[in-house]
Amino acid sequence: MQSAEQQKAFTSQEAAPQWWQETRAAAWERYNAAPLPARDDERWRFSDIAAITLDGYNLKGADGQPVDGAGVAALSPFTKTKYAASLTFVNNRLAHRAPLPGDLATKGVIFCPLDEAIEKYPQHIQAYLQKHDVALGSEKFTALNTALTTSGALLYVPKGVTIATPLLLKHIAAGDATSVYPHTLVILEDNARATLVEYFASAEPGARHFASGVNDLHAGPGAHLTYIGAQTWSTNTLAFQTNSIVAQRDARILSLNVHLGGRLARHESHSRLQGPGAHSEMLALTVATGAQKFDQRTLQTHQAPNTSSNLLYKNALLDTAKTIFSGLIVVEPDAQKTDAYQSNRNLMLSDDAESNSLPGLEIQANDVRCTHGSTSARIPAEQEFYLQSRGIDPKSAHELLVAGFFEEVLAKLENEEIQTALRAMIEGKFKK
């Protein structure tokens, strides 16, 4: 039904170089060939397969007039966060750009839309874009992203360059039945340092949106990368997002994903520890309310000796919400002295909420320290009673308790402005 011509028309191929057109065409074929998730696929265990349909979405992007970029900027909770540069995409088009300060550009830092990067820096794109499959089940949606994305960005930091203030990326979906395809590629060369904040949101709270986001995060030897992804899609959004994280020798990557929006939001994150001394800190905070479904799948693959990873995913569940956490630590045969931890904590705040936890390990080396833990529990009645006895109503009590529950994760961020913005964003969900 969807022909190659259609895909071409969607992405105005004429302007793009030949190699990129071919990449896109191949991805489009993969998308069409891949079936929708099936019930007997273990990677989709407990998922609400029936709720996953692309029917009725305008897959090519958006209908109607483009939205005013300055107007949607107000949606961002990061307005008070100091940043070095920013890119805002609305319905897959660049709507606003705050370019890099001159000194960083002189040092060779690149922060530009993907289209521009394909033209000007094909070597980076060809070397790193989707070189490591996340391999957690969303291949069909990832392929769709590659075939159609026009709202991506490249961040490239050369050897030894440190960017002290965060970089900001915003992706906004507006209008009805709109689809967006955020695609972010981060390359940190040896000993480079950077923080990237990526924000995903719907312009209208109840609009029907489809999002399929992909990002590749590469930290070269000794590089330090902090990545924060925060989404407040509309409560009627079907959202997929994949993170592919690669850490080379002595690199450190901290990734924090905050999930607040979506009807059904699935997030897949795969860390590959490829060189000795590499470390990946994988964090996530989710507030699941109403009938929201959050589906989080993770992999920590230790491919080299002396690597470490630490995963902490916290979910607060209210109303009839449902969460799935499925994580796996894989220690490959030569990855001796691996130190890996994986923890999923579910705070049950409603009698109708459901949490599913599948914390897994696959260990093929013997000199390792791998542990995982999973808990699902409510707040002790005494704590709730204590707050109520001080005149705090149950809803506010929940908000306070969730804030306390999440603080352990937020405290891991060095940038206080980002901490404050995320706290406000989480509080905002309770105000609705």
Next chain:
Amino acid sequence: MQPLEQPTAPDAQEAAQAAAIGIDQSAGDFSYDIKYDYDAGNGLTENTVRYISAVKKEAPWILDFRLNALKTFLAKPLPTHWATRDLENIDFEKIRYYLAQGQKPKRTWDEVPEDIKKTFERLGIPEQERKYLAGVEAQFDSEAAYSNVKEIVAKQGVIFMNSTEALREHPEIFRKWFGKVIPTSDNKFSALNSAVFSGGSFIYVPPGVKVAQPLQAYFRINAENFGQFERTLIICDEGSEVTYMEGCTAPKFSTATLHSAVVELVALKGAKIQYITVQNWASNVYNLVTKRGLAQEDAEIKWIDCNIGSRLTMKYPGVVLKGRRARGEVISIALANDGQHQDTGAKMIHAADETTSTIVSKSISVGQGRATYRGQVYIPKHLKGCKNNTECDALLINTNSRTDTYPAITVRGDKHATQHEASVSKVSEEMIFYMQQRGLTEAQAMSLAVNGFINDLANQFPMEYSVELKRLIELEMEGSVG
């Protein structure tokens, strides 16, 4: 008749391996050349099922049950979308589904045919019985060769017989629960068992009766290419208690052997069942077993499951906590040596308020052995006060040993508490060094460390089993280091 040697000489590597591992398998690694009076031949068709049912002179409802199960078995795919693809190596056409020498189990030891007697004497069954068992049943291939329950226990009204006899003589007791805890369609192998089951123990303990000594069953595979499909059903009436133990061995043939049992436990109000397994099948047996218990109000079911033998074991003992305050517990010990995959775990289905469950799993992977923990904990909504605690610890001995953990925990509602913890570790070099410094060899030190790792669980076994288990582990550990 003389014991047969192994049909094919193991290659040099295997011999060296066996020497290194020690005599773990040797206690069971012998077979006798038996002339079978009843043989359903190789392969599985409707005629096989009808043959088994006819030989057993079964009631028509049982034949219907078997034929339906056969259909289910044929219709179900192998569960390789989550399980190991090693399952595809089972050749269902080559397996012999029913082999028996006679239809009636012997009640006294003297009546047992000489060569079968020799088998069980070599394995020490009669001494065990005299020592401390309340009853014993010994199954040789498809049928029970010997079955005896002490008079004092029989007088209390305890029924302990094999599945064929029990369904014939006490359908009023057993039919009600037969196939109810584990429905035929539960999985492909429970369906297979339901189609061709033979042997196994059916036990009924009347209200209030506490069987002081354990009942025991012993399972023995003697023939090559044979599939053993015993069926066990234990019903403990209100307030009663029983401990049941089973052991299994087989000689090592050149081709794979299949053991696929279904074990159902029913603990009525306030009853307690403890089910202990020490599985030491030869290292080419596929051991695919479905075990589940149903615990009513205030009842308690405890599975103690120890897997040392077999090529591939897939076994996840479960408890359905059906009545208020019911308790379920699984204690699992698995040891996977070269060429072995122990895929074990537990299933806890909470279906009533204030039910609690505990899972403790410890696995040891030696050489290229692979130990897998797979678990499911399910707490539906509108229940309150349910608790689960799961702990799985894995110990890896060699650099190429492997362990996996795949738990799944579903909790609905905010009135419960679940906890899951797992860890993977190796024996610390300091610990080994310390022991070596006190004059132990490296192997002795390793064996001591491993026994220490499982000590708190091994102590929950009855004395004899606990000693046996420790000895088996010592033997398995020999030659694994250095």
